[in-house]
Amino acid sequence: MIDIEATVDPATQSALFARVRRHTGIVMADRKWTLLHGRLRRRLQALELASYRDYLAVLDQSAEEVGHFIDLVTTNETSFFRTPRIWDYLWHGFLPAWHAAHPAATLQVWSAAASTGEEAYSAAMLFEEFREQHPAFRYRILGTDIANRVLDVGRAGQYLGRNIDGLRKLRPAMLEKYFRPQDETCTVLPALRAGVSFRPHNLYQPLPDPTRFDLVLLRNVLIYFDEAGQEAVLENVRQSMAERAVLLVGESESLSRLRTGFVYQQPLIYRNGPGAG
Structure with a gap:
């Protein structure tokens, strides 16, 4: 299994947050990096990518990957008759x-x-x-x-x-x-x-x-x-x-x-x- 980097340089991290905002409108701050890393890690492994820089290149070139990205980064917490x-x-x-x-x-x-x-x-x-x-x-x-x-x-x-x-x-x-x-x-x-x-x-x-x-x-x-x-x-x-x-x-x-x-x-x-x- 490919080892995915847990820490990234500030520019790559900022670029990932920017993609989240571009594709979903959701605003993520630096403190959300652990959350984002946890959600994307398995996707990088599935694509056999070792770095988020490589993943950004795939994301920017593939509309299909944008769909996967949106599914992974959005929160979907709900229940019947909530509130x-x-x-x-x-x-x-x-x-x-x-x-x-x-x-x-x-x-x-x-x-x-x-x-x-x-x-x-x-x-x-x-x-x-x-x-x-x-x-x-x-x-x-x-x-x-x-x-x-x-x-x-x-x-x-x-x-x-x-x-x-x-x-x-x-x-x-x-x-x-x-x-x-x-x-x-x-x-x-x-x-x-x-x-x-x-x-x-x-x-x-x-x-x-x-x-x-x-x-x-x-x-x-x-x-x-x-x-x-x-x-x-x-x-x-x-x-x-x-x-x-x-x-x-x-x-x-x-x-x-x-x-x-x-x-x-x-x-x-x-x-x-x-x-x-």
Whole structure:
């Protein structure tokens, strides 16, 4: 096995951080080198490269390698029904109000950093429960992520381990109702998957979709961008939202110091400002 250098010269390290930012928008500081090295080390071994200088040359010459690079450097931590207050808000506040105001419309939802799909399927389960009480209700969920490998998990809808254990603890009735167990894996039932689709997308670019979304979940992703990057991402997202549509962000995220077209509603919840979008 090829021995990969654990330390690199400052210029090479800076060049790698620059490639992370160029291809994902994520800003990494020097203290993140150990993390980056740990994620890229096996890839260099697979390519039989002993130095990061050699890897930079491959990365700059191969679009296919850029895809591998993005998959490796992005963080994809997620779970079913993460942050209970968000789901309580959707159930008790957003859904009844939206459906009353749009009784014949289809709710358009964007899970804008969908990772492996748990968030999108959590929303779908909640919406199915709501539809049982309001048969005319319809929805469509689009899940996007920059990393193709995690989208493949979402498309397959097969989960096991910690995430399924968490769902079993939080909402066991939903696990039984919307998943089919098989050995150690639980698979999302086709009826639930029918309302959810996945596609790759870089939030640093506008979404190439004419849909204007009524609800966007952009959770636990802004923390990886600097202030300019956050504002750029938020503007790209806002351009795909309907007027007065709702934006949900993560527990440690706030838009208060940013220049955006969003209006604060309550912690983690913002609305696309009047006249915007």
